[in-house]
Amino acid sequence: MGGMPVLFVHGVAVREEGDQGWEDLHRATQGVNWPGVQRLLREHVAPTLNPDAPERVHIERVYWGDLGAHFAQGGQFRAARGREVAPEPDPLALDADGLGEALERRLRAAHPVSEWPGVIRVAWGVARDERVRALLADLPPYERWGVLDAAAQARLPAPTRRLEPHLPPGLLRARRQNVKRAMREVRRPLEAFVPLFLGDVLAYLSGRGTPERPGAIPQRVLAGLRAAHAARLHPAEPLVVLTHSMGGQLIFDALHAFLPTDPQGGTVRVDFWCACGSQVGAFHELGFTLSGPQPDASAGGRLGYFWNVWAYSDLLSFRAQGIAPGAHDTAFPLSGLVRSDHLAYLQQADFYRTLAAKVAVHAGPTEVGVGPVESGA
Template sequence: MPILYVHGVNVRSRDNFFAMEVFARRYLAPAISDDPDGVTIADAYWGDHAFDPSYGGASRPRTRLLGMGADPLPDLQQTAQAAIDYSDSLDRVPAVDSPAPQAGGLASGGIPGPQDTEDFDLAALSDQQLGDVVIAVLEQAEKDPVALAKMAVAVDGLVQDGTLAAIVQQHADLTDQLNAIFDAVQTASTDTDALAGMGIADWAARARDLAQEALSRVNSSGPFLLSVALAEARPKINQLVSQFLGDVFVYLDKRGTAGAPGIVPNIVLDKLKALHAIKLERGGEPLIVVSHSMGGQLIYDIVSHFLPKDPALANIKIDFWCASASQVGFFEEGKLFLEADPSHVTGKKVPFPGGNLGYWWNVHDQNDFLSFTGRDIFEGIDDEAYDSGMSLIKAHGGYLARPSFYRRMAEKITSSQSDGGLV
């Protein structure tokens, strides 16, 4: 049973796929095959043929603090950015009742106002939320996506066996809780063959320090620091939005048609042809596709136009499609797809492209301003919200960095098989 990953915008390397492959092998492969190690996991990388700004992004305005937005971050900006990065995760941590709350309360954007760090109560978190907070801290200690994926799997194991929850219950002091948590993470990671020799001790030590520092920074941030952080976040937002728009324009202009597919659709079609052959070799096991962001629009054009319009490809079927962080619903509202029908408007949903698609799970994050729902637009779609717990800037890519997301996908695949949705 092959799995294909199709990336989205703002991706110019395959690093995210290699990280996704770690999660897919751990959570998805066992759900779809009795031979998980034999499951082919591939990607259709099209980043080299996407938007390439001829002036290197010079059209993006410079910020007041950094001037040339891409320069190394000064300490003040790093502090401000830390407040933004941690705000959503820490806002989830319920506060213990305080006899005399200090003035300030919640600052704009959900960042807690000044208070003692001991007011945070990790014991009030659900197991999944606790794991997400730990992973969010680790994301600040290490930036390699593959290493982070392996560490997230290790943390998820501690969540699933109850270790993290037990630690929180055993220690009343927040500092003791954090120390014990990262001791357990370090031990679990060191015992994991895939993480051996990766400097886990140094990594865990950095994460431990960052956890304490993050609580302090967020609690002392205040409105001024928040305003600086929001202003200095502009380069990241500009880059995400401009690259997104650029990739969209390039794709729409050069995608071609079924008779003459453009280079990006051809990349996806070639991968599908190869995986379809593997599917047949393995007795017709279902073909799974996971797309992110703009990758969703590529797949929708594939199943609604390129596959059914080409007799040589018409027998290829995607049995389960997870469209994460996609804009498929938005594109259909704008009638931007090759098979868009102007008569499909409010009150008349777009028919499910069932000839070449078995099951469609569309997932959007409430914090992700670039993800859209499709439940009121397409027939037969399974549309669901997912909470990554990440900030507005990071949420767009957060789906594929959380074990809980892959666990949910595995459940969907399993239920689809039992309901006869996969053939």
């Protein structure tokens, strides 16, 4: 199989099964379903490129999730991974600092936040009181925390004690545990997704290297572009690239910065590039893309038509026309579900049918009856 290549480049927070973070991300967003993307590209775009043998169209992707961010300790910082109630150690097994932290934590759980300043002072005063520690030594272990709580309660300022009866400490503690349990369920998918989303962005920006010495992720992208270029059976065949989200920034940098200095990429040309769910415009205006001082729309002859697809309900997508060189915007109508619309382009047949039409009029092979058209409105 080969010819008429189509290359897909995914965005951040995408992992293959077996890679660290896959289970959490899959639970949060279901991720990018590459077999589904591949099937829809073959069903709707491939017949435009090769109507006689759409099965021969070369469709591949660049996977770079394994090069993105990862949790060095399995994501232990996430609140949703914490235990409901950590068992307290024997107070005498703790030094003054450890006892202060533990006692403060216990007292905060039993008092409204308006009383926390006084609670903190009292907790640490009790923890540092050697007379209290001496008293604990004469008690059996199961009585020690109760005595510490009582000692702290006796030292609380009068306004705090006067306000306390409106909600007993035990009931307040139980209510807070219920709130924590409920909020853990809300936080769980976000705590898995957001750190890896941001982490992958930072991993790329901090590790992409320079045009002369590209980092690991740009090297992966360049290899994908070279392979797609090599899959052409004839030099006149168009190369189509579809990117999602951060994948757009990777291709922008490849076209404007890395390919010009790549000794193996001198003849690589992307005839049609669709950046969907795109942040290219935002990154370019913020100065985070790699390009020369005066980037041109054709990226030095390496780019044909650049179609930037965004949506009002996709809060992670942005305009690019008039900002990133050569971009032509389309606001794509999605379902309006803010939580899922960032991935919705890749799941809708209408998007791929529209993509096929754009490819046909801007980069379609002459055999289809529509010759390649240069970038325009």
